[in-house]
Ligand SMILES: C[S@@+](CC[C@H](N)C(=O)[O-])C[C@H]1O[C@@H](n2cnc3c(N)ncnc32)[C@H](O)[C@@H]1O
């Protein structure tokens with residue numbers, strides 16, 4: 001195996017295999033690693049840590065490539081944010097489901113000079129499975145990017161773009177930048193309860209109420225998720241609401257889920273319990289009633305108490321408190337009263353991606369709130 005020294009300005013792995021030559025280039029103090037070079041290879045370097053001592057060159061290069069992927073993973077998220085903001089998934093949809101960049105151009109606010117750069121972003125997102133690409137260079141939607149299409153059919157929308165924009169927003173990035181410093185702090189420092197609080201000087205829902213730009217972003221993201229989840233709930237969970245006359249959606253946001261339930265099951269009278277900052281600004285539409293209050297203190301009585309994406313915001317003691325209020329709310333409705341929880345159960349994953357998604361959501365909760373994504377063991381079911 002012939003090995004060239006210092007030819008490439010990039011770290012190992014970029015030009016991993018070039019014809020039959022393995023070219024290993026280092027930016028500084030280039031080492032020529034070759035069985036014939038006579039130099040000491042890393043595998044022979046006895047001062048190196050054990051992993052380095054045993055890893056073959058191919059394993060090192062593979063590990064290096066993987067490290068690049070992890071360290072630069074946020075760029076995938078930013079590429080995703082860019083194409084959503086440019087409206088590319090919707091443009092592909094409007095072009096009939098597949099289109100080249102030049103065909104898409106008429107629909108995009110991108111000057112011709114930037115098309116080559118956009119094509120590089122698209123290439124990354126094709127590699128990541130967000131878009132498909134034909135041999136002729138036409139981009140198509142995949143199941144992932146279909147979730148990013150803004151279509152206009154009210155009620156059947158499955159657009160999760162606001163959720164992706166929220167997760168990649170500067171509000172979240174600034175919080176994640178505080179994570180290492182936050183981990184060094186002892187518990188009990190009220191000003192540093194969460195990385196979000198360290199970055200923004202307020203708790204998550206305090207900030208949602210204080211910053212109207214962030215509040216709108218957050219509420220729209222939650223509503224987008226609820227539109228998708230509501231379709232599944234309406235399709236799959238009809239029997240849950242069959243014998244019920246009333247429901248209270250606790251922390252029900254802008255009422256998207258409650259309205260979907262009221263529409264699909266008109267015999268259920270739906271109420272949304274929300275913080276005054278949100279409930280106080282919701283126009284009465286006759287579909288659902290908004291009640292301003294604190295779920296830690298009181299939940300209005302109903303046959304069904306719904307908690308969607310609420311308990312993962314809270315630590316165990318707070319969850320037990322909320323669940324006790326929920327139990328009181330259904331106590332006069334026995335035996336038909338029920339508490340319905342829609343949330344993530346870690347570990348119940350049908351794929352590696354689902355498992356990883358659960359882990360990412362758990363870290364998201366650590367950044368923003370005192371909550372977590374719980375496994376079956378941890379769910380605070382006994383109240
Ligand atoms: C993660 S969001 C979930 C929203 C909605 N359930 C959904 O899944 O789209 C949590 C909601 O709980 C509300 N909330 C937070 N603290 C609350 C409290 N003490 N009492 C009532 N609602 C609260 C927030 O305003 C927010 O809308």
Ligand SMILES: O=c1cc(-c2ccc(O)cc2)oc2c(O)c(O)ccc12
Pocket residue numbers: 163164166167309310312313361364368
């Ligand atoms: O602020 C958030 C963000 C998310 C979120 C957005 C996008 C993703 O791909 C994953 C997670 O979820 C949240 C959430 O569930 C919550 O209860 C509060 C805040 C957020």
